[in-house]
Each structure stands twice: as structure tokens, then as C-alpha cells.
Amino acid sequence: MTDNLSDSRIQVRDLSLDYGNVNVLKALSLPIARGKITVLAGPNGCGKSTLLRAIRRLHKPAAGAIFLEELDIARLNDKQLARQIGLLAQSPSAPGDMTVEELVRLGRYPHQSMLQPWSPGDSAALEKAMSGTGVTHLRSRRLGSLSGGQLQRVWIAMVLAQETDVVCLDEPVNHLDMAHQLDCLDLVRRLNREFGRTIVLVLHDLNLAARYADQLVFLRDGAIAASGTPEELMTEAGIRTVFDVRSMVITDPVHGRPLCIPLGTDTVLSA
Amino acid sequence: MSDLPSTLTVARAPLALAIMSAAFVLLALSGVAFGSTWIPLDQVAGVLAGFGEKTQNIIVLQLRLPRVVIAALAGGGMAVAGFLLQKITRNSLASPGVLGVVDGAALGVVIFLAVLSDESNSLVTSIAYQPVAAMAGAIIAITLVFVLSGRQASSAIRLLLFGIAVAAVAKAVTMVMMLIGPIYQTSQAARWIAGAVNEVNWGEIQITAIAMVPVMLLVLLAARKLPPADLDEVSARGVGLDLPLFRILIFALAAGLTALAVAFVGGVGFIGLMAPHLARLLVGRNVYAGILGSFLLGAIMLIGADLIVRVLFTPIEVPAGTVTAVIGAPYFLFLLMGKQRHDG
Numbered sequence: 001m002t003d004n005l006s007d008s009r010i011q012v013r014d015l016s017l018d019y020g021n022v023n024v025l026k027a028l029s030l031p032i033a034r035g036k037i038t039v040l041a042g043p044n045g046c047g048k049s050t051l052l053r054a055i056r057r058l059h060k061p062a063a064g065a066i067f068l069e070e071l072d073i074a075r076l077n078d079k080q081l082a083r084q085i086g087l088l089a090q091s092p093s094a095p096g097d098m099t100v101e102e103l104v105r106l107g108r109y110p111h112q113s114m115l116q117p118w119s120p121g122d123s124a125a126l127e128k129a130m131s132g133t134g135v136t137h138l139r140s141r142r143l144g145s146l147s148g149g150q151l152q153r154v155w156i157a158m159v160l161a162q163e164t165d166v167v168c169l170d171e172p173v174n175h176l177d178m179a180h181q182l183d184c185l186d187l188v189r190r191l192n193r194e195f196g197r198t199i200v201l202v203l204h205d206l207n208l209a210a211r212y213a214d215q216l217v218f219l220r221d222g223a224i225a226a227s228g229t230p231e232e233l234m235t236e237a238g239i240r241t242v243f244d245v246r247s248m249v250i251t252d253p254v255h256g257r258p259l260c261i262p263l264g265t266d267t268v269l270s271a
Numbered sequence: 272m273s274d275l276p277s278t279l280t281v282a283r284a285p286l287a288l289a290i291m292s293a294a295f296v297l298l299a300l301s302g303v304a305f306g307s308t309w310i311p312l313d314q315v316a317g318v319l320a321g322f323g324e325k326t327q328n329i330i331v332l333q334l335r336l337p338r339v340v341i342a343a344l345a346g347g348g349m350a351v352a353g354f355l356l357q358k359i360t361r362n363s364l365a366s367p368g369v370l371g372v373v374d375g376a377a378l379g380v381v382i383f384l385a386v387l388s389d390e391s392n393s394l395v396t397s398i399a400y401q402p403v404a405a406m407a408g409a410i411i412a413i414t415l416v417f418v419l420s421g422r423q424a425s426s427a428i429r430l431l432l433f434g435i436a437v438a439a440v441a442k443a444v445t446m447v448m449m450l451i452g453p454i455y456q457t458s459q460a461a462r463w464i465a466g467a468v469n470e471v472n473w474g475e476i477q478i479t480a481i482a483m484v485p486v487m488l489l490v491l492l493a494a495r496k497l498p499p500a501d502l503d504e505v506s507a508r509g510v511g512l513d514l515p516l517f518r519i520l521i522f523a524l525a526a527g528l529t530a531l532a533v534a535f536v537g538g539v540g541f542i543g544l545m546a547p548h549l550a551r552l553l554v555g556r557n558v559y560a561g562i563l564g565s566f567l568l569g570a571i572m573l574i575g576a577d578l579i580v581r582v583l584f585t586p587i588e589v590p591a592g593t594v595t596a597v598i599g600a601p602y603f604l605f606l607l608m609g610k611q612r613h614d615g
Contacts, residue, residue, distance in 0.1 A: 082511030
């Protein structure tokens with residue numbers, strides 16, 4: 001990798017963030033690579049979801065700033081920001097009687113205004129997003145009639161229709177079964193490889209993180225514990241430091257990525 | 272019905288709106304025709320076109336038309352307010368009544384009547400300021416709901432609960448004010464609280480209409496931004512809806528509309544709950560169709576309620592609000608029971 005700074009799409013600079021009196025993020029700095037998949041991981045309460053939401057400006061920082069290139073996101077209005085960064089929420093919800101197409105159309109919302117009503121460009125983006133995620137045949141279906149896996153694809157289609165260069169996803173596979181987890185993350189990888197989007201992903205599962213990440217970031221106690229390639233981070237010592245878990249790390253014989261086999265915890269977790 | 276493709280939903284809206292408009296016109300004409308003397312519809316049309324004879328002119332233009340017009344404005348206004356609240360809270364149980372706005376307005380009216388009357392029980396100021404008092408009460412109530420719910424305001428359920436609490440307090444204070452107040456004020460206040468469209472004159476209609484026009488224009492302007500409000504808060508903000516601020520704007524508009532609607536007519540119940548809910552079932556998700564449909568249905572409901580009390584109870588003037596309450600309360604229960612299926 002060449003000069004890290006000029007290669008980064010997003011710069012988190014000295015970001016501190018509080019929930020009430022609790023200091024959740026502590027003067028955290030992180031460059032996020034352009035056109036790569038960056039996965040934020042860490043134990044519960046480490047601040048990974050908070051960091052993702054802060055990048056999308058859903059939380060106001062106590063100090064520090066987030067830059068898109070050289071642009072401070074605090075200077076953008078809501079729609080401008082929504083044209084730059086898309087977000088798939090951790091547990092998104094929409095009315096069950098809404099149709100797939102109606103939901104995906106909402107992705108075009110930041111591109112419209114009083115002077116710019118629905119245009120052929122919006123229709124093209126809508127169709128592209130639906131076909132790119134394989135939900136075109138579902139367009140007239142009500143959301144309430146879809147399976148969990150289908151529904152997640154539709155939400156990704158909505159974020160894709162937004163046509164943002166950066167896409168943030170907050171634990172997108174949490175409530176999906178194994179097949180749909182892979183299906184969903186393969187789709188995210190296609191957004192990155194085919195559509196060239198910069199992806200920031202919060203994932204709970206370390207092995208999934210290692211499998212899909214170009215850049216892996218470990219957080220602990222509101223700070224960056226480590227950042228690098230999965231091979232650099234997924235070591236037995238590294239996992240023990242961040243997660244308090246003793247493990248064996250082998251190389252996944254199929255994908256060549258590191259694979260963590262947890263052995264036990266260091267600490268006795270209280271009930 | 273849940274399997275209808277969206278193309279049908281789109282085509283359905285204009286048809287539903289056309290039928291509603293026809294029903295509205297028919298009901299409005301009937302509202303003028305019915306009364307102690309029946310005036311045939313063609314003669315009603317004649318008077319409205321300026322060809323009526325003198326007694327009919329007086330009956331139609333001074334007695335009957337005003338109550339039809341104010342019923343349309345008030346019913347429609349309350350329905351649109353309910354539409355906005357249901358949309359922004361993502362909850363079909365939200366209504367101006369549940370959110371404390373109407374009870375706040377009632378308290379405003381009672382305080383106005385109590386404070387600004389002299390010893391001989393006559394108002395020291397013009398009755399024209401009564402809607403101002405209703406408006407102030409409504410806005411204070413909705414502000415209280417928001418301030419008290421604070422950070423919980425993003426939860427529709429919490430907002431509803433705080434609304435119910437504020438409404439209960441306002442209702443209690445209103446009751447105390449009425450009990451300790453002079454009889455004249457008590458009956459004036461009671462009439463307001465039940466909600467009746469008689470005794471409204473053209474001057475009051477003018478005030479209502481003139482004040483409602485800019486609020487409705489603002490509603491139509493804001494409607495453009497409403498579609499993402501169907502989503503959860505994070506997703507809605509994700510596509511660029513400036514949510515905490517926009518929600519406050521919508522609540523303020525709904526409170527303003529409600530206050531204007533109830534100012535002269537009083538606390539007509541449940542129209543703000545039923546009309547937007549039915550409108551959404553009939554016209555689908557488009558916000559402009561939803562607003563127009565809600566207005567028409569709200570107008571239809573209040574004109575119809577007034578017609579029912581006139582036909583059933585003449586010559587006693589029973590407030591039209593009693594009819595909407597009798598029909599609306601079971602509807603609310605029905606909604607509440609059916610809601611379980613959609614939650615979770």
C-alpha cells in the first residue's frame with residue numbers, strides 16, 4: 001500500500017463521542033481505504049456500531065471530526081451527506097404493506113427536491129439497484145410477505161439505489177441463517193468489486209470478518225486496538241488481547257483467509 | 272387485499288378520490304337540504320348559484336350552509352392533522368385527540384373564558400380571540416408532550432403515552448375550571464368540548480379558512496419530505512430526512528391544524544383517527560393522495576355526523592361530536608386489537 005492518507009476515502013480524526021456521561025469513543029483516528037471493504041470488529045460495547053453511526057453523522061461528536069476526502073461532513077446538509085454515504089441500519093423497519101419497489105424508490109430520496117422531481121435517471125438507478133441485488137422479480141411484493149433473506153436484499157437494494165460512493169452496513173447478517181449470511185455478504189462484496197463502492201461493515205463474527213475484509217479494524221473500549229489486513233490482525237495473541245479469548249488460528253484451506261477456532265475465555269464472565 | 276400489486280394501488284387512488292369527492296358534494300348538498308323544512312336539492316343549487324327566493328336564501332345561506340362549511344373545514348383539518356401524526360409516528364393509533372392537542376385546546380378555551388370575563392359574566396374581549404386561546408392551548412400541550420418525552424420522543428409509543436398523560440392533566444384542570452366557573456362559562460365550555468357545528472357564523476368561518484390556508488400550504492410543502500418517514504428513524508435519516516427537526520415541524524403543523532379545526536367547533540372526537548386510517552386503506556401510500564383523501568373523508572364524517580344529529584334529534588341541538596365519538600370509540604378498539612398482527 002502506498003501513502004495511506006491519499007488513499008483513504010474517509011478520515012476519522014481524533015473522534016470523541018459521549019452518550020450522556022459515558023465516553024464511548026476516545027480520541028479515535030482511523031483512515032478508511034477507498035474502494036475497499038473495511039470491517040469494524042470488537043467485543044460487545046467496544047464502540048464499533050457507534051463509530052459506524054458517527055461516520056454517517058447519526059451521532060454528534062464531542063470532539064474531532066470526520067472527513068470525506070478533505071471535506072468535513074459536519075459542513076454538509078442532510079441530503080448532501082445522504083448522496084455521499086449510504087447506511088443500512090442494524091434493524092431497519094418499514095411497513096409490512098409497503099411494496100419492494102416503494103422501499104427501493106426511497107433510496108432516490110436524497111437525489112430529489114422540489115426542483116428535481118422523479119426523473120429518468122432515478123428510474124434507471126432504481127432498476128439498476130433492483131437487478132444488481134436480484135430483487136426485480138419481487139418489485140410488486142409486499143415487504144411483509146418476504147423471507148428474512150429476501151428482505152435484507154431489498155434493503156441493500158434501497159441503499160444501492162442511493163448511489164453513494166460509501167456504503168455503511170451495521171451488522172447486516174445478525175439475524176440471518178448461514179446460507180443467507182453468505183448470500184448477503186457475497187452481495188456486499190459485489191457492491192464493492194463490481195460497483196466500486198467503499199464499504200464499511202460492522203460484523204460480529206470474526207471468521208466472516210476475516211473472510212470478507214480487505215481492511216480489518218479491531219476496536220476495544222472505544223479506541224482502535226489494531227488495524228490492518230486480516231492476516232496481520234488475526235493472530236492468537238491479537239485475538240486474546242482484544243477479545244479475551246484463547247484461540248487457535250489456522251489458514252482456511254478453501255479461501256486462504258485466517259480462521260479462528262476459539263478455545264476458551266480468559267475471564268470468567270459474570271452472569 | 273395484501274397481495275394486490277402496487278400498480279393496482281396506484282390506479283386505485285384517483286378512483287377512490289373521485290368517489291370521495293362525489294360523496295362529499297352530495298353530502299354537503301344534503302346537509303343544506305335537510306332541516307326543519309326540506310329544501311329540494313335543485314333549489315339548494317339554485318340558491319347557491321344566486322337564484323333563490325328570499326326565505327330560502329336566509330335558511331340556506333345563514334343557517335345551514337355555515338354549519339356545512341365549518342364541518343368540512345374542521346373535519347378535514349382534523350383528519351389531515353391525524354394523517355400527519357400517523358405518518359410521522361408510524362403509528363395508526365396516533366391522532367390529535369390521543370396526543371393531547373385537543374384537550375390542551377379545550378383548556379385554552381376554558382381559561383380564556385374564565386380569565387377574560389368580568390363580574391357580570393360577559394367577555395371583556397371579543398369572542399374572536401377564542402380560537403387564539405385554543406391554538407395557544409394546543410401548542411403548549413404538544414410542546415409539553417415533546418419536552419417531557421425528551422430523548423424518548425423518537426419512540427412513537429412513548430410519545431403516545433406522554434400525550435395521553437398531558438391530555439389527562441389538561442382534562443382534569445379543564446374540569447376543575449368548569450366546576451368552579453360561573454354557569455354561563457360552563458355551558459359555553461361544555462358546548463365547545465362536545466364539539467358542535469351549529470352557532471357558527473360566517474365571520475368565524477372566514478377566520479378559520481383564512482388561517483387554515485397558509486397552514487395547509489405548509490403541509491403540502493412539507494408533504495414532499497414525508498415518504499421516508501415510513502422507515503425507522505436510522506433508515507429515514509440514512510436517506511437524508513432531517514428527522515429530529517422535521518418531526519417537530521410536522522407536530523407543529525398538526526397542532527396548528529387541530530387548533531384551527533377545533534377552535535370554533537370544539538373537540539370533535541376520533542375523526543383525526545378514523546379518516547386518515549381509512550384514507551390510507553382506500554388510496555394507498557402516496558402522501559398527496561393521502562392528504563386529500565383524509566381531508567375529504569374528515570369533511571364527509573363531520574358533515575355526516577351533523578346530518579345524523581339533525582335528522583335524529585331535531586328540534587334538540589345535539590352536538591355532532593357525540594356521533595363521531597359513538598362511532599369512533601369502537602373503531603379505535605378495533606384498530607388496537609388488530610394492531611398486534613403488525614407489531615414485532
